[in-house]
Amino acid sequence: MKRTVRRAFPLFVLPTLVAFIVGFIIPFVMGVYLSFHKFTVVTNTKFVGFGNYVKMMGDQSFVHSLWYTVLFTIVSVITINVFAFIIALFLCKVFKGAKLFRTIFFMPNLIGGIVLGYIWQIILNGILAHWNITLQYDAKYGFWGLIILMNWQQIGYMMIIYIAGIMSVPTELLESAMIDGAGSFERLKSVVIPILRPSITICTFLTLTNGFKLFDQNLALTGGEPAKSSEMLALNIYNTFYGRVGWQGVGQAKAVIFTIIVAAIAFIQLYATRSKEEQM
Amino acid sequence: MAKTKVKSFDPSEKPAKNGWLLTLIFSLLSVFFIMPILVVLWNSFKVKSSINLTPFQLPNRQTFVGFENYIRGMQQINFFAAFVNTLTITVLSVVVIILCTSMCGWYIARVNSKGGNLIYFLFAFSMVIPFQMVMYTLSLVANRLGLTTPLGIVPVYLGFGAGLATFMFVGFARSIPLEIEEAAMIDGCGACGIFFRVVLPIMKPTYITVAILETMWIWNDYLLPSLVLQSDYRTIPIAIQYLKGGYGTVDWGAMMAVLILAIVPIIIFYAICQKYIIGGVVAGAVKG
Numbered sequence: 001m002k003r004t005v006r007r008a009f010p011l012f013v014l015p016t017l018v019a020f021i022v023g024f025i026i027p028f029v030m031g032v033y034l035s036f037h038k039f040t041v042v043t044n045t046k047f048v049g050f051g052n053y054v055k056m057m058g059d060q061s062f063v064h065s066l067w068y069t070v071l072f073t074i075v076s077v078i079t080i081n082v083f084a085f086i087i088a089l090f091l092c093k094v095f096k097g098a099k100l101f102r103t104i105f106f107m108p109n110l111i112g113g114i115v116l117g118y119i120w121q122i123i124l125n126g127i128l129a130h131w132n133i134t135l136q137y138d139a140k141y142g143f144w145g146l147i148i149l150m151n152w153q154q155i156g157y158m159m160i161i162y163i164a165g166i167m168s169v170p171t172e173l174l175e176s177a178m179i180d181g182a183g184s185f186e187r188l189k190s191v192v193i194p195i196l197r198p199s200i201t202i203c204t205f206l207t208l209t210n211g212f213k214l215f216d217q218n219l220a221l222t223g224g225e226p227a228k229s230s231e232m233l234a235l236n237i238y239n240t241f242y243g244r245v246g247w248q249g250v251g252q253a254k255a256v257i258f259t260i261i262v263a264a265i266a267f268i269q270l271y272a273t274r275s276k277e278e279q280m
Numbered sequence: 281m282a283k284t285k286v287k288s289f290d291p292s293e294k295p296a297k298n299g300w301l302l303t304l305i306f307s308l309l310s311v312f313f314i315m316p317i318l319v320v321l322w323n324s325f326k327v328k329s330s331i332n333l334t335p336f337q338l339p340n341r342q343t344f345v346g347f348e349n350y351i352r353g354m355q356q357i358n359f360f361a362a363f364v365n366t367l368t369i370t371v372l373s374v375v376v377i378i379l380c381t382s383m384c385g386w387y388i389a390r391v392n393s394k395g396g397n398l399i400y401f402l403f404a405f406s407m408v409i410p411f412q413m414v415m416y417t418l419s420l421v422a423n424r425l426g427l428t429t430p431l432g433i434v435p436v437y438l439g440f441g442a443g444l445a446t447f448m449f450v451g452f453a454r455s456i457p458l459e460i461e462e463a464a465m466i467d468g469c470g471a472c473g474i475f476f477r478v479v480l481p482i483m484k485p486t487y488i489t490v491a492i493l494e495t496m497w498i499w500n501d502y503l504l505p506s507l508v509l510q511s512d513y514r515t516i517p518i519a520i521q522y523l524k525g526g527y528g529t530v531d532w533g534a535m536m537a538v539l540i541l542a543i544v545p546i547i548i549f550y551a552i553c554q555k556y557i558i559g560g561v562v563a564g565a566v567k568g
Contacts, residue, residue: 005390008471016384016442017399023439024406027414027421034417042420090306095299101306103554104313110546110557112500114517115539118524122323122532123316126335152316157561164562202565213410216502220521237412238503252416259413266408 035252040245052253061228062254065236072143072232073211076150080207081200083151084158089188091159092166102163106156117220120149135222142222142230149217154210158203165199166192198273205269212262233258317543324349324540328533345533350541353523353534359541362519368430369505369515370498373437377445378491380438385449386479390461400450406443411503414440419507428510436508437498445490448564452486453479485563492553492560499546516542 005012030042035052037045056062091102108116124145125134135141169192177187193200215234218224224231224239231239237258240251296302323331326343337343353359388396418436422428427436456479464478480487502517509515514522520538524530550557 002391004465005387005471005474006393008387012383012387012471012475013396013399016380016438016446019380019435019439020399020403020406020442021439022421022425023418023436024409024414024442025402027417028406028409030417030420031413090302093296093299093302095296096303097306098302101310102558104310106558107314107547107550109561110496110500110550111543112502112517114500114502114520115542118520118535118539119316119320122331122335122536123319125332126319129333152313157565160558161562161565206565213412215412216500216517219502220524234410234412238415241416248416255410255412255416259409262410263408 031252031255034249035256036249038246038249040248048249052249053257055250056253056257059240059250061231062236062240064229065231065233068139068143068229068231069212069214069233072146072214073208076147076211077204077207079147080151080154080158081203084155084203085162087155088159088162088166092163102156102160104156105159108153109157111153113214113216114220116149116153117217120145120152121221124148136225138226139229142225145221146214146217146230149221150211150214153217154207158207161199161203162196165196169195201269201272205265205272208265208269209262212265320536320539320543324533324536326533326536328531331532331536347537349533349537352531353537354541356531356534357514357519357523357538359516359519359538362514362516363541363545365430365513366499366515369433369437370495372431372434373441373498374491374494376434376438377441377494378487381442381445381490382449382480382483382487383475384442385446386453386475386483388446389450389453400446403443403446406440407447411440415503415507418504422508428508428513430509430513433505433508436504437494440504441494441497445494448486448490449483452483456482488556489560489563492557493564495549496557 034042034045036047036049038048038051039045087105091098091105111119121135124141128134128137128141133141135145173191173195174187177191182190213234214232215238218230218232218235219238222230224235228236228239233254237251237254240247240254244251319335322338323335325345325347326337326339326349327345328349330337330343339345384399388400418440422432422436425432427433460482461474461478464474469477500517501515502521505513505515506518506521509518520535520542523535523538
């Protein structure tokens with residue numbers, strides 16, 4: 001059978017492979033190449049070695065956006081997962097409307113980042129108007145605004161994953177724990193959470209990468225204002241490419257570093273999931 | 281593996297004690313939760329000067345303007361064209377992606393050659409690469425090849441979305457028992473016959489999962505089309521961002537109306553395919 005299938009290569013694989021080479025491989029290789037060059041148009045590039053990387057480290061806005069992103073990611077991972085988990089614990093019970101509430105909490109997840117950004121801009125500016133300020137007044141408002149926005153968007157998604165996990169806990173296990181005299185907190189701590197570990201790993205890493213790669217919401221909510229102080233990494237890279245003439249090479253170098261960080265997170269996840277599976 | 285879990289939202293458990301209290305608390309929470317959308321909704325009927333500073337005031341006789349904001353918003357950004365563009369790009373890209381990557385995924389799973397495994401590895405690798413890495417060079421390549429129209433962007437989406445989609449199809453194809461396909465071959469089916477008559481129907485759940493994940497991505501995508509498409513083609517997210525930037529001071533009336541217009545199709549889509557969306561998301565998260 002292998003032979004019959006193998007002959008179908010041009011029809012089965014080629015379309016995807018060609019698109020993949022054009023849409024990913026070539027841009028990726030070109031990107032790595034250009035990160036070592038100075039250029040404004042790609043037909044005229046000058047090799048500068050690690051010059052772009054050195055310039056990047058001296059760029060205050062980049063270093064600031066890196067720390068801003070790290071801090072944002074930490075806070076958003078914790079808040080989203082804690083809220084999603086608590087809501088999941090209630091919404092996995094059987095009561096009137098539980099299903100409808102799940103549907104409602106999940107809904108913001110489907111709305112795109114740009115739309116979300118403007119929805120929350122009007123809400124948060126409306127609240128801040130009581131003190132005569134706006135989101136653009138200080139980076140901390142943009143920060144907490146973005147935290148609220150991302151919580152609103154992602155709690156429902158993570159909740160669904162947690163509910164699916166909680167549902168898979170065998171009822172007999174909970175019953176026997178109850179017979180052994182375990183209270184509801186005990187049961188949660190020693191039965192439910194250990195079984196939920198895969199769900200927790202998935203949700204943690206999803207929120208981690210979502211936080212790190214955040215772009216649309218950041219652009220629409222504050223656009224980096226005031227004076228780039230609420231700019232996250234992805235937006236900083238974008239602005240370096242399209243906002244500063246002659247800095248395209250530096251932008252590409254930043255993108256390479258960004259990629260290495262995101263890839264490292266992904267590999268740690270892979271490792272974490274694998275080793276957990278081996279334990280079981 | 282996630283499929284079966286998702287459907288078991290209703291375990292045969294007893295109703296919760298104090299169920300009415302939970303219903304009450306969560307009713308209040310839900311209202312609070314959808315409040316942002318309600319606020320945008322009522323502001324879309326208010327005169328634009330009374331939105332920005334007092335969004336929490338309901339429209340009253342002085343501020344109610346009917347559908348004026350909707351008409352102005354739709355005209356300013358040509359919402360209808362943006363909607364058609366977004367729909368065209370999303371539908372075509374998703375159909376092309378699920379068709380091509382499922383065939384590719386099945387091939388990789390069945391042939392199991394060195395070349396196939398290398399492609400598989402590269403697909404997996406591409407899944408972890410953030411868009412910023414290739415955004416500048418990808419827009420150059422797309423430009424050079426003339427892939428800057430709603431039709432041209434389809435292969436770009438296929439290329440950039442191939443990783444995750446193929447990865448999921450390979451995973452599923454490997455779990456299909458070979459005997460069925462071998463039997464089909466003995467009956468005289470070629471590769472196409474086996475795939476379209478036997479494999480495709482079996483893979484239906486994966487098709488739904490991948491289609492939903494890709495739809496959610498492409499419909500809402502802002503950065504890729506904004507860099508690749510010629511400036512006279514706008515998708516809905518691009519049009520909204522344009523409304524913000526194009527007119528100096530933001531016309532919040534038009535903005536509120538357009539935000540509602542952008543949300544309505546999503547809510548309709550969600551209402552129709554809710555079961556599949558939630559199931560697809562969980563399956564995608566577990567595998568991805």
